[in-house]
Amino acid sequence: MLSITSHSFTDCHALAHALAGRVADKLREGLARRGKALLAVSGGSTPVHFFRQLARMELDWSKVQVVLVDERWVPESHERSNARMVKAELLQHAASAAHFVPFYADAPTPEAALVLVRARMAALPYPFDAVVLGMGGDGHTASFFPGGDRLAEALDLSGTALVLPMRAAGAGEPRITFTLPALLDTQALFLHIEGEAKQKILADARLGLGEARQYPVRAVLEQTRTPVSVYWCP
Numbered sequence: 633m634l635s636i637t638s639h640s641f642t643d644c645h646a647l648a649h650a651l652a653g654r655v656a657d658k659l660r661e662g663l664a665r666r667g668k669a670l671l672a673v674s675g676g677s678t679p680v681h682f683f684r685q686l687a688r689m690e691l692d693w694s695k696v697q698v699v700l701v702d703e704r705w706v707p708e709s710h711e712r713s714n715a716r717m718v719k720a721e722l723l724q725h726a727a728s729a730a731h732f733v734p735f736y737a738d739a740p741t742p743e744a745a746l747v748l749v750r751a752r753m754a755a756l757p758y759p760f761d762a763v764v765l766g767m768g769g770d771g772h773t774a775s776f777f778p779g780g781d782r783l784a785e786a787l788d789l790s791g792t793a794l795v796l797p798m799r800a801a802g803a804g805e806p807r808i809t810f811t812l813p814a815l816l817d818t819q820a821l822f823l824h825i826e827g828e829a830k831q832k833i834l835a836d837a838r839l840g841l842g843e844a845r846q847y848p849v850r851a852v853l854e855q856t857r858t859p860v861s862v863y864w865c866p
């Protein structure tokens with residue numbers, strides 16, 4: 633049976649401090665074990681405080697590679713670019729020495745750039761040392777959106793794809809995402825959510841209640857490959 637551990641905090645600053653400490657420890661372990669480390673983070677708005685704390689953690693960031701779990705297919709100059717957010721909030725202070733590997737390439741669609749992006753991501757030193765997922769109000773995580781055109785393929789635990797394009801009505805723009813089996817290949821898996829509404833969504837998803845039975849985040853909660861640490865604050 634899969635272990636899901638829940639960590640609750642009084643506010644987003646306490647959560648950010650604790651999560652940054654845990655992730656920094658995992659990166660240090662990777663550095664000690666193999667002289668390098670690989671971190672995958674989520675975009676969106678939730679990670680900002682966590683990124684600010686993590687950016688100040690003392691470790692050899694020059695040997696750390698950072699990727700996103702998923703990206704919106706927009707150039708970095710776009711306000712919805714996750715890469716833009718990671719650069720502004722995480723790759724600062726001590727972490728400015730880290731090496732960021734972007735999903736986005738100068739092509740009109742993620743499908744058109746897929747061969748290039750796959751090669752870029754295939755060259756990284758797996759497993760991840762830490763993967764930090766977020767969750768949307770529709771029960772998506774990474775770019776595993778309800779109704780996504782390649783959702784089944786992305787969630788297939790026996791699938792071999794590392795990254796896939798994803799299009800969904802709720803996604804805003806076309807996306808590119810690591811697949812679930814790729815993200816589960818990690819030393820530590822975190823799910824970072826904030827607010828009462830997301831807590832309820834997660835609880836419903838765990839129980840498979842009503843509409844939540846269809847939430848893609850369930851695939852993360854139900855798999856038995858990698859333990860999940862849930863970090864939550866109101």
Ligand SMILES: O=C(O)[C@H](O)[C@@H](O)[C@H](O)[C@H](O)COP(=O)(O)O
Pocket residue numbers: 674675676677678679701702703704714765766767768769772773774775
């Ligand atoms: O690009 C993205 O949108 C993310 O990687 C996505 O999976 C995110 O984690 C959730 O949508 C939560 O987003 P918020 O933190 O903005 O609620």
